[in-house]
Amino acid sequence: MSNLNDLTALALPSGRSLVADETESRLSLSLEGQPLIRLRLFREPALHIEVEERFGLPAGQAFWAACYWLFARNPDCQYLTWRLGEAPTEALLSGLLIPTETVGEYRCERTLFWQLPQPWLGALRTDSYPQQMVISAGKRHPLRPAKPRGEVYRRFDARLGAWISLRSVEIEQDLVCFNRWQNSPRVASFWEEEGSLQKHREYLNKLDADPHTLTLIGCFDDQPFAYFEAYWAKEDRIAPFYDAGDYDRGIHMLVGEEAHRGPHKVASWLSALVHYLFLDDPRTQRVVAEPRADNAKMIGHMHNQCFHCEKEFDFPHKRAALMVLGRERFFDRCKLA
Incomplete structure (x- = not known):
């Protein structure tokens, strides 16, 4: 069994590797050697996150990578609170982040994060398979x-x-x-x-x-x-x-x-x-x-x-x-x- 406190990198199904440099107050993430995002961390009373700098990838992908890293590092963490200067449209549409009652604050809930299908599924369906009820062997059920x-x-x-x-x-x-x-x-x-x-x-x-x-x-x-x-x-x-x-x-x-x-x-x-x-x-x-x-x-x-x-x-x-x-x-x- 690996010690999550010693974690410095996470492999992704794509074959790429997410590498982190984390201290008590900062987190820097890179993807295959390319800088991805740099964050400030405020850990008391609960973890709050601010973006210092973002590189390259769209904001939604960078936010996803940071949430994945922080949830993997601490499986008991139930949510992350982000303080952002502008509304994270892509992350809000996907359910990665949800708005809070505080202006400029958004949360990533563990229960929502792990329901996002990518990158874990081999082939992503663009939507749920349409429902049509059929009968087979005397049982009524949706067409599969x-x-x-x-x-x-x-x-x-x-x-x-x-x-x-x-x-x-x-x-x-x-x-x-x-x-x-x-x-x-x-x-x-x-x-x-x-x-x-x-x-x-x-x-x-x-x-x-x-x-x-x-x-x-x-x-x-x-x-x-x-x-x-x-x-x-x-x-x-x-x-x-x-x-x-x-x-x-x-x-x-x-x-x-x-x-x-x-x-x-x-x-x-x-x-x-x-x-x-x-x-x-x-x-x-x-x-x-x-x-x-x-x-x-x-x-x-x-x-x-x-x-x-x-x-x-x-x-x-x-x-x-x-x-x-x-x-x-x-x-x-x-x-x-």
Whole structure:
């Protein structure tokens, strides 16, 4: 685990690096060696920021970079107050900054900052996919967009000191790994999907053709370690067991590589997975999961990431715990860094 007090640079998904020179009263940021912005910091009673000088990039991008740095340095910080001589139009339109009752003061709220989709998403949708209600398999739900291909999410986890990324499953590329993971006794005890390469090829092909489920590979520093299924709850077998919203997402989770187990790794990948699903469609209000009710370790990890257990219920094949995390709670409590 990295010490955030020692942080001097943050890598961005674009490949560029944000470098900082920070003292108690000043912060200077540069991007790939080019000066970006220089700020004065007033830390008492709460952090206030004034711009001394800005270089090159548009104001909105410079303000975003400064907010990212300060929130990453202090995951417990809930808001930043900016004192600006003129209204920051671009930042106000995006929601990066919001006006306060004091003339010339604007706030960046952590809960809003982490809902801005770029630069974390692999492909940015210009707007929410239009809603058209359809019926499939006897269930009424919104028509779903085409599933993305390739990398969908990337963020440098400053606490872990590693990249966490998500990409869509490429069956021929990932089949051997998936087969090995499913045949691990630890995984098999919960997933119960042991079998041959052919069985697992058919399993993945079936999900690839299913518009309600997105299969993902989780990577640390671009090395695959986990398999996830993200599904639209309204069309899933879970729907009859709770009041599923039209844009609720559900998750199935499998960590295959033993070296990437442990609570600090779960905190990184689970928060990234949930973050991606909330960013993917701003209408998504809840992420749910249904681990086996006796999977105390996984349920404990989910509690640590602010999920709550709404109830237990019976699937035909297992007694399940309904784990729920609301959008508001996630962005209010998230420790993304």
